[in-house]
């Protein structure tokens with residue numbers, strides 16, 4: 007029976023869609039082709055309506071075209087977004103809007119790429135206004151629509167509102183240029199993620215307490231001003247030369263008091279985005295956004311830093327951490343105080359978690375906060391003194407060099423081994439900028455003096471870095487090229503992917519594991535690349551334009567000069 011039906015169906019011809027049917031689903035593009043009078047005369051329909059369609063009335067004559075058509079309003083290539091730039095605009099001697107160059111290239115000397123993240127690239131720059139070093143973050147793409155622009159502008163404005171605070175990255179200025187957002191901030195040594203990865207392997211509880219103190223202070227400032235960070239993680243924390251932690255990256259910052267985003271329970275629902283899943287609080291999956299989410303993310307960050315542990319991106323480990331199960335094989339080595347604080351911060355229910363103020367009120371945290379403040383005060387005073395001494399020494403060097411040039415006898419001037427003065431000056435300026443910007447902290451070595459021949463990390467640690475680099479999808483910090491206006495070579499995706507392997511830890515129910523990521527890169531390869539970048543940047547430095555001479559020719563030159 008069914009065979010008969012099938013055969014009859016196969017034999018029956020399929021209905022062919024007619025043009026009129028197709029026209030109902032898809033419409034042809036409307037084209038306004040003017041009808042010719044001859045076609046009109048041939049047409050059977052010669053109604054006046056048809057005729058009026060074919061011959062539209064002439065536009066009313068105007069005496070003169072509107073001003074907007076004469077003077078085309080050129081979209082402003084540069085718009086200040088921060089109050090700082092509006093109040094104190096860039097001096098005319100530095101920025102001339104009539105010039106072709108961008109505001110960025112007129113006002114700053116680009117010293118190289120510091121890193122890149124999902125948002126864009128971060129450059130180390132020297133301001134042409136005050137001569138100081140800064141970081142400028144530039145969005146990778148032009149704004150794709152008004153909502154993206156509004157979000158970026160809001161990020162810059164919120165960041166400005168949060169400053170100044172000793173543990174918030176200092177905001178300097180923000181502007182929009184050619185559809186891109188630029189944010190100028192203070193320059194730091196490195197991110198906390200990189201800083202921690204360059205420490206000796208193994209748990210470091212003492213360091214974890216200092217991180218906790220600094221970041222609780224930053225969160226306290228945010229929460230008391232009605233903001234939630236929502237992307238708290240070591241990659242978004244920067245470390246200054248003195249070791250002070252500064253919270254940055256306010257791309258997901260949410261204002262709690264905003265009426266449209268606050269529900270009756272006090273939690274925000276709309277207009278909020280969750281950040282990195284590894285640090286994400288469980289209630290964010292239910293759309294409950296609030297300050298407790300930052301406490302959870304800080305708890306995960308401290309757990310990671312204290313135990314030198316890879317935070318899971320998903321799977322059993324991720325679930326367990328959100329059910330209040332801390333990996334005991336990692337946390338057993340920690341003091342009872344830190345274990346207690348972590349288990350409170352990682353409570354599954356946001357209502358059970360302590361607020362930042364409650365945490366800061368704990369006796370053992372108060373004690374550490376006090377010690378930390380004293381330490382930072384001393385460290386920063388010493389750094390200031392060192393920098394002052396360096397400036398004095400440099401001034402002395404310059405003075406001596408000028409004395410050398412003006413007082414030494416004429417015949418001693420063309421010393422063959424001395425490079426020409428301009429190249430000597432360049433080198434001095436270069437070393438001054440290094441001394442000025444970096445005062446010998448371990449982080450400086452990470453950024454500037456990477457030694458590609460020493461991949462000294464232990465296998466466990468290098469694996470951790472490998473998997474970190476695999477899992478970390480966002481920021482890609484790079485070493486800094488010191489040459490003025492010279493960008494560090496950029497890592498192309500192909501260069502990152504080549505010759506790289508990525509390991510996966512075997513998952514177990516009780517421990518937290520890293521996830522396999524196909525796009526990973528090995529630590530040693532990163533270091534090698536960094537090293538090679540540094541070497542290449544070094545090779546590109548301007549070289550002295552003099553040639554070696556032998557002693558005889560020197561003697562001959564001197565005698566010729568000495569002759570009357």
Ligand SMILES: Nc1ncnc2c1ncn2[C@@H]1O[C@H](COP(=O)(O)OP(=O)(O)OP(=O)(O)O)[C@@H](O)[C@H]1O
Pocket residue numbers: 120121122123124125126127128141143175191192193194195196197241242244255257479480481482483484
């Ligand atoms: N102020 C700064 N001083 C020094 N280095 C910085 C500064 N800001 C950023 N960096 C470096 O640049 C890298 C990328 O910056 P950042 O992570 O802020 O970009 P992003 O696009 O916001 O990243 P994300 O993917 O997290 O959104 C950081 O890892 C850090 O190493």
